[in-house]
Amino acid sequence: MQWFSSVKGGVKAFLLIFFLVLMGACQSGESEYDTSPQGNLDALWTLIDEHYCFLTYKEKELGFKWADIHSKYSAKLNPEMTRVQLFEVLCQMLSELKDGHVNISTSLDLGRNWTWKEDYPENLDTELRQQQYLGTDYHIGSGLKYTILPDNIAYVVYESFTDAIGDGNLSDMLSYLQLCNGMILDIRGNGGGELTNAERLSQRFTNEKVLVGYLCHKTGTGHDDFSEPMAEYVEPSSSIRWQKPVVLLVNRSCYSAANIFVRNMKEMPRVTVMGDQTGGGSGMPFSSELPIGWSIRFSASPSFDARMQQIEFGIEPDVPSSLDTALAAEGKDSMIEDARRLLSGF
Amino acid sequence: MKRVLFLILALLLLSAASHAEDMVLEPVPDRSPAARALLFGIGRTNQLDTYLSPMEYTGLQASFMLQSERMTRLAKHHISFQSTLHGAFSSTDNPAGTANCLGGRLAYDAAWHYHWSPLPKLDVKGGASVGADLGFLYNNRNSNNPAQGRLSADISLSAGAGYSFRLWRLPLRADYQADMPLVGLMFSPEFGESYYEISQQGVGHDIICAYPGNALSLRQLLTLDFCLRRITLRIGYLCDIRQSNARSLKYHDISHSFMFGFVRHFQLMKRTH
Numbered sequence: 001m002q003w004f005s006s007v008k009g010g011v012k013a014f015l016l017i018f019f020l021v022l023m024g025a026c027q028s029g030e031s032e033y034d035t036s037p038q039g040n041l042d043a044l045w046t047l048i049d050e051h052y053c054f055l056t057y058k059e060k061e062l063g064f065k066w067a068d069i070h071s072k073y074s075a076k077l078n079p080e081m082t083r084v085q086l087f088e089v090l091c092q093m094l095s096e097l098k099d100g101h102v103n104i105s106t107s108l109d110l111g112r113n114w115t116w117k118e119d120y121p122e123n124l125d126t127e128l129r130q131q132q133y134l135g136t137d138y139h140i141g142s143g144l145k146y147t148i149l150p151d152n153i154a155y156v157v158y159e160s161f162t163d164a165i166g167d168g169n170l171s172d173m174l175s176y177l178q179l180c181n182g183m184i185l186d187i188r189g190n191g192g193g194e195l196t197n198a199e200r201l202s203q204r205f206t207n208e209k210v211l212v213g214y215l216c217h218k219t220g221t222g223h224d225d226f227s228e229p230m231a232e233y234v235e236p237s238s239s240i241r242w243q244k245p246v247v248l249l250v251n252r253s254c255y256s257a258a259n260i261f262v263r264n265m266k267e268m269p270r271v272t273v274m275g276d277q278t279g280g281g282s283g284m285p286f287s288s289e290l291p292i293g294w295s296i297r298f299s300a301s302p303s304f305d306a307r308m309q310q311i312e313f314g315i316e317p318d319v320p321s322s323l324d325t326a327l328a329a330e331g332k333d334s335m336i337e338d339a340r341r342l343l344s345g346f
Numbered sequence: 347m348k349r350v351l352f353l354i355l356a357l358l359l360l361s362a363a364s365h366a367e368d369m370v371l372e373p374v375p376d377r378s379p380a381a382r383a384l385l386f387g388i389g390r391t392n393q394l395d396t397y398l399s400p401m402e403y404t405g406l407q408a409s410f411m412l413q414s415e416r417m418t419r420l421a422k423h424h425i426s427f428q429s430t431l432h433g434a435f436s437s438t439d440n441p442a443g444t445a446n447c448l449g450g451r452l453a454y455d456a457a458w459h460y461h462w463s464p465l466p467k468l469d470v471k472g473g474a475s476v477g478a479d480l481g482f483l484y485n486n487r488n489s490n491n492p493a494q495g496r497l498s499a500d501i502s503l504s505a506g507a508g509y510s511f512r513l514w515r516l517p518l519r520a521d522y523q524a525d526m527p528l529v530g531l532m533f534s535p536e537f538g539e540s541y542y543e544i545s546q547q548g549v550g551h552d553i554i555c556a557y558p559g560n561a562l563s564l565r566q567l568l569t570l571d572f573c574l575r576r577i578t579l580r581i582g583y584l585c586d587i588r589q590s591n592a593r594s595l596k597y598h599d600i601s602h603s604f605m606f607g608f609v610r611h612f613q614l615m616k617r618t619h
Contacts, residue, residue: 035442047400051538195542218538220594227536230543284540287488289399293442295487300538 035291037077037086043290044090045070050221053283053302054099054312061313064096066223083292084108090290099312100255101285105295116252116279116314123251123276123323123335124188129157132331139176141169143197146177153343154180155336158201161193161257167239170204174240182245182343184336185265192256192281202264203237205246205271210234212264214308215284217301229304234264246271247339250317255279262315263305273317274339280314378423380416380612383580385569387411389603391436393449396596397494397535398485403447405438407601409584411567421460426471428457428504432565434586434601444487449599451481451496455525457504469508475525476501479588490540494597497549498556500530519571526564532556537594554592561590571609578609 048066049055055066073093077086087104091111094102104111133155138147143163146156154177158165177183202212214229248265250258250273259278265271283299290296305311319342324334387409394402415428436449457475464470481496506523535544535552544552554560569582582605589598 043400053538215543217536217540217543219536221537225537227539227543230546284490284542286491286538286540287398287485289401289440289445289487291401291441293440293444295445297489300490301540301543 036079037081037089038074038079040086040290040292040294041070041074041077041090041093044093044296045073047288047290047296048094048097048102048298049223051218051286051288051300052097052102052298053218053226053300054097055223057302057310057312058097058099062096062098069093069096086292087111087294099283099299100279100281101283101297101299103297104290105297116255116281120252120276121322122189122253124253125323125328125333126189128328128331128333129186129336133333133336139173141173142166144169144173146173148177148180149184149340151340151344152179152181153340154183155186156183157186158190159187160190161195161197161261163193163197165197165200167200167237170201170237171239174204174242178240180244182247183242184247184249184339184343186249186336187254187258187261188249188251188275188335189253190255190258190261191253191279192258195257195260195284198257198261198264199234200237202234202261202268204239204241205265205268206234206236207241207243207269208236210264210267211306212267213260213306213311214304215301216304226302229308232303234267244270245343247342248273249321249335249339250275250278250315252276252279252314256281259311259315260303263303263311266315266318267306272319272342273315274319274321274342275317275335276320276322277316278311278314280312282311378417380414381609382414382612383411383607383609385411385413385580385582385605385607387434387584387603387605389584389601391434391438391449391599391601393436393438393447393483393600394596394598395483395494398447398483398488398491399440399445401440403438403440403445405436405447407434407436407449407603409434409601409603409605411584411605411607417461418458420458424461425473426459426461428455428459428475430455430457430477432586436599436601446486447483448486449481449483451479451599453477453479453481455502455504457502457525459504459506467510471507471523472503472505474501475504477527494535495533496597498527498530498532498561500527500532500556502527516572521569521571522567524564524566526558527556527561528558530556530561532561532590532592534590534592534595556590556592560592563588563590567605569605578611579607580609581606 073089076089087108095113098113100116134147138145142165144158149155212234213232215232216227216229219225219227250262259281262278282303284301285297286300288296321335321338327334389407391407392402392404410433412431415426417423417426432453434451438447455475455477459471459473461469461471478499482493484493502525504525508521510519531553533552534554564587566585569580571578571580584603584605586601
């Protein structure tokens with residue numbers, strides 16, 4: 001009977017533990033956000049406060065305090081405001097970050113800040129590029145367009161890193177261009193895409209493993225909770241590689257993966273970056289959402305150059321160059337012409 | 347060649363049939379009857395994974411459970427071995443109804459229970475299990491972090507009780523079992539770790555120790571068996587609570603399911619002359 005009592009006690013203890021577990025299990029969402037305008041602003045502010053990877057850097061560079069942003073924009077809210085009005089206030093709040101990777105996606109609109117390119121000259125005339133340089137008799141290798149200019153310079157255009165390029169495309173292109181004296185790689189207007197495409201293309205311009213930068217991520221909710229930076233290397237391709245001078249043409253629209261590609265190419269031998277400063281966008285984006293159901297994108301993992309310097313606001317070219325509109329009217333792209341002159345001097 | 351094989355096969359079958367006339371089937375000594383249950387479930391689930399979203403997603407979950415149990419010769423036939431394969435598929439929406447998550451889980455547990463009967467018709471059991479869990483949660487709207495993988499292996503405490511009784515002359519059996527992981531390993535990325543970094547550094551970098559302090563989970567199954575003609579049917583309620591709070595990331599998957607299926611009892615037999 002004593003034994004039975006101990007069993008009964010054990011069963012009771014077991015049930016008590018399960019009851020406690022059940023109580024503990026009743027955990028709800030990350031926080032109790034509400035769907036009011038204030039609730040959504042609180043949720044967005046907290047999301048950026050905890051997850052955004054450039055807060056300390058941007059507070060210093062742009063001169064704001066994220067803690068003050070909350071009260072500044074809360075003052076613009078009222079409980080009766082429409083969804084459109086709320087969207088505008090939240091977009092204004094996020095535009096303080098001046099980050100092209102920060103967006104609010106709604107059925108109303110895409111909230112964005114594109115000042116990194118809209119506030120600067122475009123330095124690109126796609127029609128001119130197409131008509132005067134690529135012409136009609138050019139090659140297309142997946143996302144790459146290429147031809148040989150009359151002065152035996154290879155001219156390659158890569159408009160978006162979302163356009164996949166395979167090793168076969170690259171090998172065929174480099175084989176076709178192998179007798180050229182140099183290469184103009186024109187990525188003006190390339191707003192980014194897949195990092196793997198950027199890495200695959202970079203691998204064709206080095207014969208050795210090259211340190212190109214560092215990458216880290218947030219490990220906690222604090223503004224400065226970051227992992228140890230992970231060194232990023234570009235390994236040489238085992239297939240055909242380019243051994244001659246390269247001019248990489250860039251402009252302010254080179255963003256995100258294109259910005260990372262420029263970072264990589266800056267470390268490659270025989271490569272000159274020419275044009276305007278790139279647009280930046282060195283934070284790898286993540287997605288999240290608000291109680292109202294709108295999708296949020298933000299920078300989560302910062303990339304640095306090989307000297308651990310920030311490249312969020314872009315990369316300076318080795319040789320500045322801009323599009324001369326007067327020459328453009330005569331059918332000449334002054335940046336391509338600058339690149340040709342530079343290559344002919346090697 | 348085919349004809350030769352057919353001939354050999356026919357001879358073997360004839361030989362077996364001629365011997366079978368002289369044989370009888372008897373239960374294998376020391377092998378107790380085994381019960382195997384196949385259950386299907388439908389219920390609601392509540393999911394949170396802050397790697398994907400700070401919002402809780404709720405929706406339907408369909409599941410199955412294949413469970414077999416038999417007594418072993420250990421501890422004078424007091425220890426049973428139980429094998430459980432549990433799979434679930436869910437489709438959940440965020441509170442605003444603007445995004446959807448698809449989830450899948452497959453878990454296997456092998457448990458050993460010590461049985462005793464403190465009261466007639468009451469069977470109490472307690473023991474431990476080892477198991478592995480594999481799953482995913484896919485958010486159809488996220489761009490660079492669209493999915494989260496789940497991988498864990500653990501040792502759990504397992505306990506339960508069964509009671510046989512009659513209601514309106516109908517023989518019934520009610521069973522309850524609870525399993526709670528005690529210690530194990532689980533995959534968990536760091537707070538803002540990207541897929542690119544995970545792929546570069548390897549998944550091993552993100553395997554951490556799991557214990558009730560960071561992964562408090564519990565599975566409870568309450569079932570009722572009854573016979574309908576010569577078939578044993580089982581209905582039940584499954585409450586499955588999976589949680590973790592590690593590396594500043596919170597996760598939970600709390601499901602409540604109505605289970606239904608059937609039970610088959612087996613006895614291992616041998617031929618004797």
